[in-house]
Amino acid sequence: MSPGPALPADSEPDGTTVLGASDVARALTRIAHEIVERARGTDDLVLLGIPTRGVTLARRLAERLAQIDPAFDVDACVGELDVTMYRDDLRRQPTRAVGVTRLPAAGIENKTVVLVDDVLFSGRTIRAALDALGDLGRPRAVRLACLVDRGHREVPIRPDFVGKNLPTAQSERVRVRLAEVDDVADAVVIAGRDDAAGERGAR
Amino acid sequence: MKHLLSTADLSKQEAVGLLDTAAQMAATQSREIKKLPTLRGRTVVNLFFEDSTRTRISFETAAKRLSADVINFSAKGSSVSKGESLKDTALTLHAMGADAVVVRHWASGAPYQLAHAGWLDAAVLNAGDGTHMHPTQALLDAYTIRRHLAVRGSGLPGGAADGVGADLAGLRVAIVGDVLHSRVARANVALLRTLGAEVTLVAPPTLVPVGVETWPCRTSYDLDATLDDWRPDAVMMLRVQRERMSGGAGAFFPSPLEYSRYYGLDARRLARLADHAIVMHPGPMNRGLEISAEAADSDKAVIVEQVANGIAVRMAALYLLMAGDSSAEGNDL
Numbered sequence: 001m002s003p004g005p006a007l008p009a010d011s012e013p014d015g016t017t018v019l020g021a022s023d024v025a026r027a028l029t030r031i032a033h034e035i036v037e038r039a040r041g042t043d044d045l046v047l048l049g050i051p052t053r054g055v056t057l058a059r060r061l062a063e064r065l066a067q068i069d070p071a072f073d074v075d076a077c078v079g080e081l082d083v084t085m086y087r088d089d090l091r092r093q094p095t096r097a098v099g100v101t102r103l104p105a106a107g108i109e110n111k112t113v114v115l116v117d118d119v120l121f122s123g124r125t126i127r128a129a130l131d132a133l134g135d136l137g138r139p140r141a142v143r144l145a146c147l148v149d150r151g152h153r154e155v156p157i158r159p160d161f162v163g164k165n166l167p168t169a170q171s172e173r174v175r176v177r178l179a180e181v182d183d184v185a186d187a188v189v190i191a192g193r194d195d196a197a198g199e200r201g202a203r
Numbered sequence: 204m205k206h207l208l209s210t211a212d213l214s215k216q217e218a219v220g221l222l223d224t225a226a227q228m229a230a231t232q233s234r235e236i237k238k239l240p241t242l243r244g245r246t247v248v249n250l251f252f253e254d255s256t257r258t259r260i261s262f263e264t265a266a267k268r269l270s271a272d273v274i275n276f277s278a279k280g281s282s283v284s285k286g287e288s289l290k291d292t293a294l295t296l297h298a299m300g301a302d303a304v305v306v307r308h309w310a311s312g313a314p315y316q317l318a319h320a321g322w323l324d325a326a327v328l329n330a331g332d333g334t335h336m337h338p339t340q341a342l343l344d345a346y347t348i349r350r351h352l353a354v355r356g357s358g359l360p361g362g363a364a365d366g367v368g369a370d371l372a373g374l375r376v377a378i379v380g381d382v383l384h385s386r387v388a389r390a391n392v393a394l395l396r397t398l399g400a401e402v403t404l405v406a407p408p409t410l411v412p413v414g415v416e417t418w419p420c421r422t423s424y425d426l427d428a429t430l431d432d433w434r435p436d437a438v439m440m441l442r443v444q445r446e447r448m449s450g451g452a453g454a455f456f457p458s459p460l461e462y463s464r465y466y467g468l469d470a471r472r473l474a475r476l477a478d479h480a481i482v483m484h485p486g487p488m489n490r491g492l493e494i495s496a497e498a499a500d501s502d503k504a505v506i507v508e509q510v511a512n513g514i515a516v517r518m519a520a521l522y523l524l525m526a527g528d529s530s531a532e533g534n535d536l
Contacts, residue, residue, distance in 0.1 A: 082227070085241040085269075085522070095527025097220065098227040135236040 015175070015191030019164055024147065024178075024186040027163030028057070031145050032064035034161050038143070039112055042072040046111045046139070048081040050129055051099045055080045056180045057147060058116040079103045081115070081136075086128035103136065113139040114161075118176040120146040123157035148188055150174050164188070206318045206327040207520050209336045210394035218397055219370055221519055222346050226367050228522070229515035232268070242271035242525055245302040250292070251330070252278040252308045257486055257510055258330050258340070262305045265517035271525070274301070289313060293322035301325045303525050311335035311386075326524040334384050334447075340485055341390035343516040345371065345398055347509050348437050351481050372399030377429055379405040380441030380466060380493050383412045383455070384448070387485045388441055392420050405429050407466060409455040426466050430475050438476065439483040440468050440494045463492050470497040481505045 019027070039045055042065055049058030062074040082099035090096070115129050126144060133142060145161035150168045166188075168174060173191045177184050204217060213221070231239060247266040249259055259275070266273045276296075278284060283292060289308075296304060303326040306314045311333030318327035331337040352374055353366035376395055382388045382404050395402050402420035404411065415422055423429045430438075443462065448455055456462045463469070468482065473495075476482070482494075482504045490496050499506060 085231075085239045085526075090241065090526045093527060095523055098224050098522065100227065101230065131240065135239075136234065 015173070015189040016193060017187050017189050018166060019148075019186075019188035021179075021186040024163070024188065027147060028060055029064055031161045031163060032061050032068060035061070035114060035143070035145065036065065036068050038160065042069040042077075044111045044140070045072070045077055046104055046106075046108055046113045047078050048103075048108075048113055048115055048129075048133075049078070050115060050117045050125060051080055051082055053118040053176050053178050053181055054116045056178050057118060057145075058114075061114075061116060061145065076104055076106065081129055081132055083125060083128040083132050086131045088124060088128065101132070101136075108133065108137040108139045110138070110140045112141045112143065114143045114145050117144075117146045118148065118178075119174050120144070120149045120159050120162075121152055121174075122154040124155060126157050127155050147176055148174055166190070169193075204523060206314075206329075207338050207524060208314050208318060208327065208329045210338045210341045210390045210397070211336075213338075213394065213397060215370065215397050215399075218342070218345070218394060219368065221342060221516070221523060222349060223367050224519035224523060225342070225346050225512070225516045228518040229512065232511075232515060237268055238270060239268060240270050241522060242266070242269040244272075245525055246272045246274065246300060247303045247305060247521065247525075248296050248299075248301040248325075249273060249275045249330075250296070250304055250306045251276065252283065252306075252313070253331070255307055255330070257513065258307065258337075261510070261513040262328075262330060262339075262517050262521075265514050265521055268514070269518055269521055271302075271521070274299075289317065290320070290322055293317055293320075296325070297323045303328060303521060305330050307331045309333055328520060328524065331386055333386065335386050335389065337386040337390045337485075338394075339513065339517050339520055340387050341394040342520070343509055343513040344387075344391055344439065344483060344485070345394055346512050346516050347483065347505055348374065348376065348395075348400070348481070350512070351505065352436050352479065370398045371395060374400040374437065375403070375433060375435045376400050376437045376439060377403050377405055377433070377435035378439045378441065379426060379468070381410050381443045381455075382406045382415070382441065383410040384444040385441045387439075391439065392418050396420065403429055403433060403435065405466065407456055407462070426472070430472060434477055435480065436477065437481050437483060438468065439485075440488075440498075442485065442487065443489055443493050459492055463495075467491075467493055467495060468498040469495040473498045473501055473503065476503060483509060486510070 047058040047062050049055030058078050062078045066072045066074050080102050082101045084096050084098050143160040146159050147163040148166050149159055149162045150166045152170055171192055175189045177187045179186055249262055251259055263273050305328045306317055307330040314327050314329040314332050329336055329338055349366040353369040378388050392402050396419040404420055404422045405426050408424055482498055484494055484506045488494055488499055
């Protein structure tokens with residue numbers, strides 16, 4: 001949710017593609033297996049995506065879980081968690097639209113909740129998500145899955161399942177493109193690399 | 204959007220956005236823990252120069268559900284009764300560090316003055332000024348109409364199926380009763396028009412304001428003909444504001460009985476409404492005058508739901524006006 005410094009959308013259409021569609025697919029398959037391994041099955045698993053792309057990723061992960069364990073019901077175990085009203089940076093930004101929070105019908109009480117986000121950066125989105133979860137119920141455990149961990153954490157939060165660790169500079173901008181949301185092939189793109197190199201040189 | 208003063212200032216996009224935000228707020232209100240931390244540490248002042256029960260309580264509840272601190276200030280029992288001016292009251296609130304001021308005033312335009320005179324830098328929300336505007340009431344009416352009648356929204360996947368993303372295009376709303384004194388009617392005409400609905404005002408000639416022909420709506424003096432020929436989807440009954448009728452202008456209709464015969468919503472008229480039609484009233488109701496007990500308690504009446512929706516709409520308004528304020532002191536991380 002925090003891909004980098006606030007820039008107008010699509011101000012930098014190009015950038016370096018670091019993961020292609022097949023890399024993203026392989027990473028998600030591996031994460032799905034890791035989730036099953038860690039939870040010793042798929043009982044009481046709930047996947048909650050953080051809008052926008054986390055929701056898509058959660059659904060894709062759930063489909064893979066269903067392939068691994070046919071007893072896993074995708075629709076009954078996937079939800080979305082909007083964290084807008086729990087953010088700590090609301091007053092530093094223009095007003096954000098509030099998104100949808102939709103939990104599985106069975107709720108999250110005593111479940112193992114896996115939060116799913118596209119890019120893990122400062123960790124503040126996940127902190128907000130943990131606060132939001134606390135108001136919704138008391139899961140037995142909360143885990144964190146992200147497609148890309150780009151570092152630069154500002155709070156003590158670490159992911160349990162990572163698609164790809166990407167060392168980045170603070171000024172770089174990491175974006176995840178997903179077919180369902182962006183109408184382009186899946187990709188992870190880093191933009192602003194040259195600026196970052198210049199900045200590093202200056203230091 | 205810095206202030207919420209009049210529904211005439213809202214664009215269609217802003218209005219739909221406000222209703223969509225209200226839908227998300229309403230979703231949080233069915234949880235066990237209804238409180239959100241969103242406006243923690245911010246202060247909302249309820250500044251009421253005129254009596255109010257539901258609007259003040261609704262705003263207070265909305266602000267508290269968003270974790271804001273609420274200070275209630277009513278003209279009775281304050282320095283206003285000693286003759287303090289609106290300006291001095293505003294300067295006092297400024298000195299106390301109010302982040303938003305919810306104001307109800309008997310003078311039309313008082314919230315505008317408060318917002319634009321430079322006395323305060325807080326967001327100003329109009330909670331009803333004289334016979335001018337009552338924007339949050341109109342928004343909660345529109346929200347209620349949309350929930351019941353709008354085409355199921357295609358804007359968002361799943362979640363809130365309460366018509367999220369939809370406007371009110373093609374719907375017909377009859378607003379019946381004391382239009383002359385009603386800020387609710389004025390606010391609704393502007394907002395419903397912006398959202399694409401058609402509006403007909405039904406009132407005795409004495410309770411239709413001068414200049415109504417310039418409003419974006421039809422007018423009628425005949426409630427029965429409007430119900431039968433125009434087939435409204437929603438009927439909004441207005442309260443007969445007898446407290447505003449006692450002035451030099453004298454009586455506006457010969458007797459309460461005659462008013463209720465010609466313009467009251469009774470069982471007979473209720474039976475003639477379309478099956479899907481809803482009956483609304485901004486409250487407080489004069490049962491037996493503009494609305495009969497049968498109509499007020501019928502399945503078509505959504506009057507109690509309007510009150511519940513008011514909290515969600517006011518939470519949305521407070522959120523949109525207060526949360527994204529980057530001009531505030533800022534470095535609280």
